[in-house]
Each structure stands twice: as structure tokens, then as C-alpha cells.
Amino acid sequence: VKSKLSFVFLAGCLLYGQPGLNNAKLGQPPTDSWPIYHGDYSGRRFSTLTRINANNITSLSLAWAYRMTAGGSGIKATPLMINGVLYFTVPDHVWAVDALTGREIWHHQWTNTGGIHIGNRGVGAYGNWLYYETPDCHLVSLNMKDGSERWRKKICDLDQFYFGSVAPIIIKNHVIAGMSGDDLDTPGYLESHDPETGELQWRTYTVPMKKGDPGSDTWPSIEAASHGGGMTWQPVTYDPELNLIYVTTGNPQPVIAYKNRPGSNAYTGAIVALNADTGKFVWGFQSSPHDTHDWDSTETAVLIDDVVNGHPRKLIAQAARNGHFFVLDRANGKAVVSSEFVKTNWSKGYDAKGQPIPDPEKMPQVAGALVTPNQGGAANWPPPTFNPATGLFYVNASRAFSIYYLYDLDENPQGWGGTDQGGYSESMLQAIDYKNGKIRWSHKWEGGGRSGLLSTAGNLVFCGGPNSAFVALNATTGEALWHARLTGPVSNGPITYELDGTQYVIVASGDTLWAFAMYAK
Amino acid sequence: VIGLGAGPCDKQEVNAAAADRGRNLYATECVNCHGALARGTDLGANLVRSLVVLHDRVGSELGPFLKKGHKTQSGKSSASFTEAQIADLSHFLKQRVNDALRGSPLFQPNNVLVGDAKAGEAYFRGEGKCAGCHSPTGDLAGIAGRMSPIQLQQRFVFPSGGGRGRGGPAAATARRTVTATVTPASGTAVTGAIVMLDDFFVTIRDSSGELHTWKRTPAVKVVKNDPFQAHIELLDKISDKNMHDVTAYLETLK
Numbered sequence: 001v002k003s004k005l006s007f008v009f010l011a012g013c014l015l016y017g018q019p020g021l022n023n024a025k026l027g028q029p030p031t032d033s034w035p036i037y038h039g040d041y042s043g044r045r046f047s048t049l050t051r052i053n054a055n056n057i058t059s060l061s062l063a064w065a066y067r068m069t070a071g072g073s074g075i076k077a078t079p080l081m082i083n084g085v086l087y088f089t090v091p092d093h094v095w096a097v098d099a100l101t102g103r104e105i106w107h108h109q110w111t112n113t114g115g116i117h118i119g120n121r122g123v124g125a126y127g128n129w130l131y132y133e134t135p136d137c138h139l140v141s142l143n144m145k146d147g148s149e150r151w152r153k154k155i156c157d158l159d160q161f162y163f164g165s166v167a168p169i170i171i172k173n174h175v176i177a178g179m180s181g182d183d184l185d186t187p188g189y190l191e192s193h194d195p196e197t198g199e200l201q202w203r204t205y206t207v208p209m210k211k212g213d214p215g216s217d218t219w220p221s222i223e224a225a226s227h228g229g230g231m232t233w234q235p236v237t238y239d240p241e242l243n244l245i246y247v248t249t250g251n252p253q254p255v256i257a258y259k260n261r262p263g264s265n266a267y268t269g270a271i272v273a274l275n276a277d278t279g280k281f282v283w284g285f286q287s288s289p290h291d292t293h294d295w296d297s298t299e300t301a302v303l304i305d306d307v308v309n310g311h312p313r314k315l316i317a318q319a320a321r322n323g324h325f326f327v328l329d330r331a332n333g334k335a336v337v338s339s340e341f342v343k344t345n346w347s348k349g350y351d352a353k354g355q356p357i358p359d360p361e362k363m364p365q366v367a368g369a370l371v372t373p374n375q376g377g378a379a380n381w382p383p384p385t386f387n388p389a390t391g392l393f394y395v396n397a398s399r400a401f402s403i404y405y406l407y408d409l410d411e412n413p414q415g416w417g418g419t420d421q422g423g424y425s426e427s428m429l430q431a432i433d434y435k436n437g438k439i440r441w442s443h444k445w446e447g448g449g450r451s452g453l454l455s456t457a458g459n460l461v462f463c464g465g466p467n468s469a470f471v472a473l474n475a476t477t478g479e480a481l482w483h484a485r486l487t488g489p490v491s492n493g494p495i496t497y498e499l500d501g502t503q504y505v506i507v508a509s510g511d512t513l514w515a516f517a518m519y520a521k
Numbered sequence: 522v523i524g525l526g527a528g529p530c531d532k533q534e535v536n537a538a539a540a541d542r543g544r545n546l547y548a549t550e551c552v553n554c555h556g557a558l559a560r561g562t563d564l565g566a567n568l569v570r571s572l573v574v575l576h577d578r579v580g581s582e583l584g585p586f587l588k589k590g591h592k593t594q595s596g597k598s599s600a601s602f603t604e605a606q607i608a609d610l611s612h613f614l615k616q617r618v619n620d621a622l623r624g625s626p627l628f629q630p631n632n633v634l635v636g637d638a639k640a641g642e643a644y645f646r647g648e649g650k651c652a653g654c655h656s657p658t659g660d661l662a663g664i665a666g667r668m669s670p671i672q673l674q675q676r677f678v679f680p681s682g683g684g685r686g687r688g689g690p691a692a693a694t695a696r697r698t699v700t701a702t703v704t705p706a707s708g709t710a711v712t713g714a715i716v717m718l719d720d721f722f723v724t725i726r727d728s729s730g731e732l733h734t735w736k737r738t739p740a741v742k743v744v745k746n747d748p749f750q751a752h753i754e755l756l757d758k759i760s761d762k763n764m765h766d767v768t769a770y771l772e773t774l775k
Contacts, residue, residue, distance in 0.1 A: 114529035136529070158529040159575045183527045183622055187572055226568055254621075365632040366675060367765050370756070401756045403678065403764075405630045405671075412560045413570050415621025416628070420678040421671075424753060446718040466719045480720035486714075 006325050020128035020144055020472040021082045022037035027240055034495040035125055035165040038383065043237035043246075043304040045385040046455050047496045051503035052518045053458030056470050057482040059520035063504060064102030066513045068095065069183060070109060074491045078167065078226030078383070078452070080499045082144070086506065087125065088513065089163070091117040091135045092246065096147060099506075102515055108147035112136045115163035121235060121381075124168035126195045131175050133164030139177050139193060153198040155179070160439035167235045167401055170195060171276050176245065178232030184292075185253040185414055186262045187504050188230035188268070190245075192279060202279035206230035206249045229253035230268035233298040234381065237321070239314065242331060244273045244282060246303075246316060249297035251288070256364050257408040259418025264289035264355075269297040271318060271326075274332060282331035286355050287320040291364045293404060294375045295322040302386045302393065303330065304305050304434055317434050319384055319395040321377030322346070324356055325437050335475070341430050341438030342378045342399045346371050349485060358360070364404035364418045374402035374419045380450065383493045387455040392440055393432040394453050394461050400425030429453075429463055431478060437512045441478040452493020454505070462505060464490025470507050470514070523648035527622070533578050535616045543613030546606055559617040569621055574614045581609040583614070633670050633770055636762070637744040641770030644763050649755065651767075657774050665775045674768040678756070680749050699726055699747045703733070718743070719767075 021035055029048050030039040038045050052060060068075065071090035079088035079097075085105060092112050096105040115135030123142075124131040129150060130142040136241040137156040142149055156162035156179050166178035168215040174192040193199065210227040219225035227441045231250035238245050252261060252268040269288030274281060287297040297320045304327070305315040316330035319339075323344035327337035335354025348358040362369050376398065401424050408417030427449040430438045432446040453463025455475055465471040465480075468489050471480040488510035496505045505516045547559070554565025561567030568574050577583045584607045602610070620627045622750040638750040655661050669677060675682075681697040702711040703723055711733050713725035723743050724734040735741050747753065 041722040112530075114532070116527050157575075159532070160572075163527070181527070184575075184618070185621075223567070345757075359760065365761065366631045367635040367761075367768075368671075369761050370678065370759065372766055374757070401679075403675065405633075407628055409631065410558060410560065410742060411560075412556075412567070414560060416623050417621075419623065419628075421630075422675040422682060424679050424681070424756060446720075467717050469719060469721070471720070483719075483721050 001058040020095060021125045022395055023126060023170075024153070029375070030497065032498055033083070034079070036080065036498050037078050037122055037124070037235040037387065038170060038237065038300065039417050039495065041171070041238040041240065043300045043383070043386075044302055044388070045383055045453060045471060045493060046387050046457075048457045049498055050456070050458045051498065052175060052456065052460065052496070052505065053304065053311065054460055054474050056520060057198050057458075057460060059518065060472075060482060060516050061519055062484065063515040063517035065515070066097050066104065067109060068093070068511050068513070069104065071511075073119060073514060074510040076119035076492050077508070078493045079506055079513065080123055080125050081497060081506070082125055082501060086513070087123050087144070088335070088508075089120040089132055091120045092131065094123060094132055094142060094147060096144075097513065099497070099504070099515075101178065105477055106144055106457045110134050110140070114158050117240050118165065120165050121167035124170045126170040126175070129195065131168040131170070131195070132168055133168065134179060135165065136511075137162055137164055139164070139168065139198065141195075141198060143319050151198040153193060156181070160184055162186060166233060169235050169238070171238050171245065174201060174276060175381050176236050178234065178236070178247070180231055180233050180255065181521055182229060182231060182232050182250060183415060185227035185229065187226055187228060188232050188249055190232045190236070190247050190274070190279065204274055204279035204281065206232065206247070206270070206272060207265075216247040216378075218263040218266040220260070220262055228261060228265055228435060229255070230270070231296070231298070232297060234300060236484055237303055237316075239278065239303060239330060242314070243276050245276045246301040246330065246331070246445060247272050247274060248298040248300050248318065251291045251294050253415075254408070255294050255416045256292060256404065256419060257406055257413030258290070258292045258363065259410075261290075261414045265291070269295065271297065271301045271316065271328065271333070273330070285325055285326070285328055285333045285335065285353065287318060287324060288322045289355050290358050291322070292358070293322070293371060295320070295373075297321060297376055298381065299379050300383045302384065304386055305388075306435075315434070317386065317423055318394055319379045319393065319397070319430070319432065321373070321379055322356065323373050323378035325393075326354065327437070335438040337434070341395065341432055341437070341439065343374065344372055344378070356476070363429055364406040366388045366406050366409070368399060368403040368405050369406050371420070372401045373398060373459045374400040374425065376400060378424075382452040383389070385453040385455040387461070387475055388433070389457055389459070390431075391433065391435070391436050392475065393431070394455060394475075395430050396450050396453060396463060397428070397430045398425050398427050398450065400513060427466075429473065429478070443473060443478040443480070448489065451490035454494040454496060462494045462507070468509060470494075470509070484514075484516065486514060531578070532623065533611070533615050535619060539609045539612040541617045542612070546602075546610055546672060547613050550597070550599070552596055553594050554564055554592075558620065559614055568614055569655075574618065575654070577615070580604060580611050582751050583607055583611050615739050630671050633674055633765070633775070634771055634772055636764070636765030636769035638769040639771050641766030641768065643765075644767055645770055649767065651762065654751065661771070661774050663775060665772045670768060670772050672770050673771040674764065675769065678752070678769060680752050680761075689697035697757065699745060701746065704742040704746045705735055706738070718745075
């Protein structure tokens, strides 16, 4: 395997970007950079910038558009912006683009040996280096300056149908890499690598691999557990004070047919807290115990800092694919709020831990079970946002129905063993009060509206709407304030930053990255 | 299909004839311990999940494993298997791995006709209010002759198809034209098929084919009419038993 590089150097163009990342910015609110997948470790995707705000948003202008020069799938990555340069990916490709002008600086291409090319979430950055995952199971480090390869490490096994898609997150001297794949019955895990050498520091499985591992009592056997899925599809969030990584885990395996895995199947469909330095399990909370609908719980777990009776309280919130919203104490995983953010029909209340209790009648049936949400879920991988100024958690949601059929009737089903078919769906952006889980406002989309979100101190929520619109809503009321019609639906989570006194908003639709700027004074 | 498209570029493509030969060897030497689908029994390991099998390429891993000697049904040493036999066995086992994937020949629905047709008819004429729009001797006459049972089920629950179900729509979908009547601040109301509707604009095509677009303001009234609204409302009301019963009833309309 060789990687090919192509360079386009901008003669005479003074770039911000040649010095590397000041790693201290990884733990700070993003203003003059967007140095990590969610902007910072919290997962909030909130910007304190206010040059673009609800009062002047109608003056927002298109600054530039960059159409990618290679790669077969759309841009699902969240770009990073470091020292005036944007870095983003699609499977097998990484680009550096001038954040002021949209001109390509370099393009790195990986020669792949297989793997699913469904999407890539982006790069991680540390000092002078970038990190990304390839569909054929490699973690690769590049030189930020020119895209040249520094090292590569194999992180998974293609023959077991794993693949790489996750944006690495760098925490202290750890490159945290998640794994993707749910075709065969394999265990999910998270890895930490040395940012300088790429050497493996630790690997933690999300399901029990031996008797006595956390969650062992929720599986019928270690054979079932150690093939039980729980992939780590999404970039993690992190609390530096607690030194805890929050990894969200995927569905159990087999996915739809469940006869050989009675029990809650911990820690699939869960938020799991790990020690950042050792990977050691600290606590787990299953948003989807014993899932049978392909509802991974890999939706972003967002850190919220609350104050109760004058005392700070560390919380973590998730709008899960199964339609339920959870707020937990992030020190110990105890539930504070469990509620629905769209109406569902598959559960029978909550257990003592605040976890939903699956209704056996709504598990897949031979003759079909009508279930809401559908397999796509009430939410999915596109990241939500939390705005501390409004106290609202925003998520682009769907209320969708489909019929789940059981195909594999064997006592020991493998792989999927069934699926859902057909469906009806409605989409809306839900603004959730994290203190009680109630919907403060709901902005219904006429058609699809599934995208990542960004909120700002300018009282704005940026999102994708129907008819390929990039939309700004009033964060307090949900009123639609502004839109731009793109060449396709928004395909990633927007970001914002300020350069030379101008605030920019960057968003992707398919093969194009769009930059909007507030030039008005 | 995602499942069958997963894995490495150099993965082994199953040779069906070789897999058939391998099936015979498997039946003679392996099935008692590893099971008919190679998913294991109390006596032998699950071979679909075996790393030896998953890493194998036409015997590259399986061959050295078997050459070490492995218990067989006949008592014959597995070390005596020829390279051709091992290759055949490899194709058979890879075929069993593929059984687990979406898109495989086994990835098919089973019989969905488990309902009570009489109860389904009662629901059709009563609680479901289906008979208000549909007739077994009118639009539904002979419908079971044109659709499979699962297509009937999908068609009546989701007449417009669409949605995000991974298996996709199971039935040819009905034509759904959602219309809107738009009343501008000044001027007359216009009704037509919705071409585009969002927070900012509404575009409809009237019966003459002419397009009309308005910027949406509080003064511009838009009233939607979805011909499948009754089906949409049914989604929150119908039980799975009702759904199975109606499917059984529709199956009688041949």
C-alpha cells in the first residue's frame, strides 16, 4: 500500500497555517480555530462568537465554495481549522484548504485495500501532525504542513469486516481511535495510540471478552458477549477534570435477530466512561438495553455544566437513536433525566437506572412489527449542539415508522438476521430543556432535515433544512431567520471561527465545502 | 448491498460448484460437531465466527490447520484431505459466512400470513375506517393477485413508500400527490401539486402545469392536503395484530 500525494502550493501566498496546533486550544472554547471534531472536548458545538448574530444574520454572505477534486462520497467530516487552514476528509482522502480563500493547499490520497466507504468523520490534530482513519483499518499520521505520511498503524481486521471512519480525538498524549462495522458478529473496542510513534497504548473492549469483565452478567455466555458488537463509531468527548473519556457504543450483534443473546447486552447501546490514561472502565449506562432495531447509541454524549443550589454539577446528555433523551451525572453515570424527544412505541417505561425497558412485542417479528422510530432512528450520527446561553440541547430529529421483520429463525442467528422495510417519516429540530427533558420548541421541517448542528452566542442555531437549504434559526424561539440554497443537502456538522476580524461559518453539502462570512460592520 | 460489499478487496469469491463439493465433505466429516450452518454445537466451534475461516483464502489458513490433524466424523485424519478438498471446504464455509450478510440468499422475509382474515375484514370495515375510501370489489379487487403478502402489508401501511427502512420499500408505491392551496395577501387562492415547500418559499404546479412561487410570510396562507393522511394517522393507532389481520384479509382478495 502506498499513499499518493498531490500538492498545490500557493506561490507568494502567506498562509496562517504552517505552524502547528497549540495543543492547549484543544481544551478551550473555539474562537480563532476549530481544532477538534466538536470544537472542544465537550461535544457542545457551541461558539462564543457573536459577530454573526440573530440581528444581522440576513447580511451573511457567501465567501467561497470549494468543490473537492477526488473521492466518491460526500463530505460528512467536520473540518478542523488551525492557523488559517481547514483540514477535512472523505474516505481515502484528506485535504488542506485555505480558510480565507477556499484554495486547495494539498491533497493526500490513500490507496485502499477494501473496507466500507460509507463516510469519514474527519481528522484529529496534535502539534504539527494530523491523524485520520482509513476504510481499510489503518490509523495514519500526516504532516500538517504538506500532507506527507508520517506513520501508519493497523487498528482493525478487514476480514472481520471492521472498517475505519471515526475522527480521532487527541487527549494529552493519546490518539483515541474508534472502530466501525456491524456486518459480522465482532466485538467493539476503542484504542489509544502514541501521537508520536503510533504505538498502541491501550485497547478497551465495549463488551465482555472474559468472565468477570464489566457487563458479563448481561449475556448468556462469553461466546455471545465477545462477538456482541458495540462499535465505537463516533468521536469521544472528554472531561479533563475527571480525566474521563465518554465513548458511545453501537448496537449488539446479531443486529436484528436476538434469540442467542438474551439479557441487556452491556455495554452495547451505551454511554461508557473510561479512564483516559488507561482505558479502564469506570461506569456504563445503556440508552438501549438489549437493542433489536439497529439503534446504536453512538450519538454524541454532550458535557453540560450545571449549577444546583449554588453547587456545580457535572452532567452529560444524549439524544439517542431510539428516541429517548438522557441526562446523567457524568462522574458516576446516574440518570438525572430520562424522557422521549420524539414519541416512540417500543418501550415500557424506565428501569431503576433510568434505562428504557424494551417491549418484547415490538422486537422484530416474522410477520412484522410496526415500530417507531425506524432503523435510521430518531437521531443518528449528525452531531447535536448545546447552547449554555439558552440552556437548550438541539437535535435534528425524525419521527419515523417502519416494519421490522425477522428473517433468520435459527437458534443461533448470525450477522443481521432481519431488517426493517418501508416507512414514513417526519423531521423536526427539537430544542430540549436539559433540566427536565421537555421540548421547549420544535421546528418542523417540510421534508428531510437531518444534519449536524452548530449553536452560537449570537442566539443562532445553524442546521440543514429541506430543499438543500442551509438554515439559521433563532436559538431562543426556533424562528427561521436565514437560509442559503446549496447544491445538495447539508452533509456534515457546520463550524465557525474568526479570522482577521471576520466570522466565518463553514458547512458541507455533498462534494462541496461552503464558507459564509459576515462582512457587514 | 452493504453487507456483501464489506471486507477486503482480496476477499474470497465463493465458487458455487466448489462449495457444493465442499458441502459433501462437510456432511461426511464435520456436520455432527459444527452444525448444518457451521454455527457450532456443544461439540464443536462456530466456524462462521472462526478467525481461521475468516482469514482463509481458498485453504491458505484452513489447510495448515487441518494438516495438523483435526478430529473428523469418519475417524479419518484431516491431514489426509487433499488441497482440492480443502479448497472446496473453504468455499463452503465462506458461503456460510456470507449467509449472515445482508443481501444473502437467506436474507429473505418469511411467511407474514399469520393473521385472522375475518378479524382483518372487521377492522377494515370498522375501526380502521378503510372502507370509507377502499372497496374489495372496487380499487382492491384482485389486489392479492398482483402483490405478494409482504407487499400488501407494506402497501397498506405505507402507501407512499419512502422512509429510511434499510430493506427499502417492499411494494410498488402508490402515486402520492400532495397538494397545497396558497392564498396570497392579495389575490386569489391557487391550488396545485407541491413542488417545493419550506420555511422560505412555496412552489406549486397548478392543473394547467403552470408553476407559482411565493415567498413565505405570515400573510401568505398555505394549506396542505395529503391524500394519504388517513394512512399516516393510522400509524399511531393500528396494533401489530390489526396489521397482521388486515394483511390476511387483503390476501383473500384474489
